Amino acid sequence: MNLTAHPVTPEEVMAFLDGELSAAEVQAVSAHLDDCSECAKILSQFRSLSPSLSEWAVETAPAKLETSIANSISKVDSTGEIGKSNFLIRASFWTWKQWAVASGGAMAALLLVVAISIPNLQRSRARPGAAYYYDRQPDTDGVGTAGKLVQRGAGYVTVTPPGPLRNSTSLYGLAGRDKDTHGDRIADEQSENSDQDHSYSPAPMIARTVSLSIVVKDFTASRSLLDTVLARHHGYFGQLNISTPENAGRSLQASLRIPAHELASALVDLKKFGRVENESQSGEEVTQQHADLVARLKTSRETEQRFRAILQQRTGKVSEVLQVEEGIARVRRDIERMEAEQKDLEHRVNFATVELQLTEEYKAQLNPPAASISTRLHNAFVSGYHDASETVLGIVLFCAENGPTLLIWLAILAVPFILVWRRYRKIVSTL
Amino acid sequence: MSDAAENPSVANSVAIETDEQLMTAFSRGSTDAFSQLFSRYKQPIFGFFRRRVADPAQAEELAQETFLAVLRGSARYAPRALFRTYLYAIGLKILRAHRRKTAFRATFMGTATAFREPAAPDPDGSELILRQAVGKLERLDREILLLREFEQLSYAEIATLLKLPTNTVRSRLFRARVALRELLDAPAPNLTAQDLNEFEERV
Numbered sequence: 001m002n003l004t005a006h007p008v009t010p011e012e013v014m015a016f017l018d019g020e021l022s023a024a025e026v027q028a029v030s031a032h033l034d035d036c037s038e039c040a041k042i043l044s045q046f047r048s049l050s051p052s053l054s055e056w057a058v059e060t061a062p063a064k065l066e067t068s069i070a071n072s073i074s075k076v077d078s079t080g081e082i083g084k085s086n087f088l089i090r091a092s093f094w095t096w097k098q099w100a101v102a103s104g105g106a107m108a109a110l111l112l113v114v115a116i117s118i119p120n121l122q123r124s125r126a127r128p129g130a131a132y133y134y135d136r137q138p139d140t141d142g143v144g145t146a147g148k149l150v151q152r153g154a155g156y157v158t159v160t161p162p163g164p165l166r167n168s169t170s171l172y173g174l175a176g177r178d179k180d181t182h183g184d185r186i187a188d189e190q191s192e193n194s195d196q197d198h199s200y201s202p203a204p205m206i207a208r209t210v211s212l213s214i215v216v217k218d219f220t221a222s223r224s225l226l227d228t229v230l231a232r233h234h235g236y237f238g239q240l241n242i243s244t245p246e247n248a249g250r251s252l253q254a255s256l257r258i259p260a261h262e263l264a265s266a267l268v269d270l271k272k273f274g275r276v277e278n279e280s281q282s283g284e285e286v287t288q289q290h291a292d293l294v295a296r297l298k299t300s301r302e303t304e305q306r307f308r309a310i311l312q313q314r315t316g317k318v319s320e321v322l323q324v325e326e327g328i329a330r331v332r333r334d335i336e337r338m339e340a341e342q343k344d345l346e347h348r349v350n351f352a353t354v355e356l357q358l359t360e361e362y363k364a365q366l367n368p369p370a371a372s373i374s375t376r377l378h379n380a381f382v383s384g385y386h387d388a389s390e391t392v393l394g395i396v397l398f399c400a401e402n403g404p405t406l407l408i409w410l411a412i413l414a415v416p417f418i419l420v421w422r423r424y425r426k427i428v429s430t431l
Numbered sequence: 432m433s434d435a436a437e438n439p440s441v442a443n444s445v446a447i448e449t450d451e452q453l454m455t456a457f458s459r460g461s462t463d464a465f466s467q468l469f470s471r472y473k474q475p476i477f478g479f480f481r482r483r484v485a486d487p488a489q490a491e492e493l494a495q496e497t498f499l500a501v502l503r504g505s506a507r508y509a510p511r512a513l514f515r516t517y518l519y520a521i522g523l524k525i526l527r528a529h530r531r532k533t534a535f536r537a538t539f540m541g542t543a544t545a546f547r548e549p550a551a552p553d554p555d556g557s558e559l560i561l562r563q564a565v566g567k568l569e570r571l572d573r574e575i576l577l578l579r580e581f582e583q584l585s586y587a588e589i590a591t592l593l594k595l596p597t598n599t600v601r602s603r604l605f606r607a608r609v610a611l612r613e614l615l616d617a618p619a620p621n622l623t624a625q626d627l628n629e630f631e632e633r634v
Contacts, residue, residue, distance in 0.1 A: 011605045049608055054556050073462045
């Protein structure tokens, strides 16, 4: 239709028929229809459509509908309540958009929970290792009995081993190994041989380890009592960690070395500290290992003696003398290494290890000393920043760890999902 | 319109109380008011579903659900719009939920399309041809056409129900009428039982 020739559009003609125009528009369209046969024809076409549609009749509403509604009205009259609607067809049933939003929210919440729990899980796994950390700085003062006390941040005290191995060497007749003269060394080694032969016995050699967890009421007293017990039984600290967290009970983790023959009595004393929560004992038999070591050591010493006899009794070229001395040096290195192993083994047998954990029974304070507002704000900010970064890291780690698997599953499930979705949309469009 | 019983607006013109007055009275506890509303809209609402759902039993169930929804929501009713707009809005929501449920079931379990028997004797098949032509219209155009022709809603009411601009409603209604006119003027095809089953659910 040409709008210049027809100031009224066909849509307006239709709206005129439907009574959807204003009075002024009705007047204008009506005037145009009187003059324009083409528009009048359009009007008659639209007008004839409604009678055509009237052929589509429907049945009278069934009487059951009236009955059921009447029953519902009577329920309203009597109880003021109506039965629940059919969940699947009630008006408030979610649309697909609502389902999508709800599903997305649930997925986001799940991701958030996973992201938060992963760093916490990692931290909880990392804590036991951190608790057993101690300083392994070499003992440079040459005393080796007092150990070193090192401050490791708030609430942690670390004590280095007091050098028992250095002292224990004297127990096995090696105190004079620092002597310089060649003759003295030979004499010492010979005396060692005899000592070692005597020290070796067919009795089983067992390295014992005990783990003990005790809850104590008075932590300070228990701490000093622990020193007393160690002194009484001639033991020492292999390691000591003391933790004093805020608003929680203090705890002590120590690795005690106690002479094997005094282990039983030391344990009795330790158990008097408080309530034993956990106790476990284990023993590692090293008899065979020790016997092998002694035999190899004996052989090496005999070899060394033969080398020395050759050097003293026979003469030859300088090169031959040098070769013999090299042999002596090599055997000497082996002997020293094996001796160290032997000492360590024997020390493990002679000194049992007690892994002790003391935990204080915590009593909450009525008015705990509160930190200043600025400190609390600072701590909260740092904690929040840390948690946020951990969360982000957790999400990244989760995606990195599970992303490829999820992508594979997504690719596998995408095809059937798309097929089902297309089928669903097709069916919906036909309804 | 075709059926006087389906024109409550005509009936309302002579009623003492308007639909909105009756609904307000019902929300204040007058069950007689709801009985009057039900008698006015029983047939229009049943016809609304009957023209959109193949199974008469389902149409009856959905009509019942619509009235029950009005009963349940009476306390929250506020006469901001015409009652019939409110009623058809509920009907449309229930119809959409029913379609989603039906489509979901059909997606996974398949469905047997029920053939809709004509309500009245149809010796020349004119009703069937009409329903087929309406079924071929684009979905939204079809809905606008049905709401206008059978529910007698104004352009503004249809726009409110379908959340469309009024001008869009008018242009789509024009398009639907032109398309339907062309479909009805075209030579009638030889329909087979398979063809009938295919288009029945579209209407």
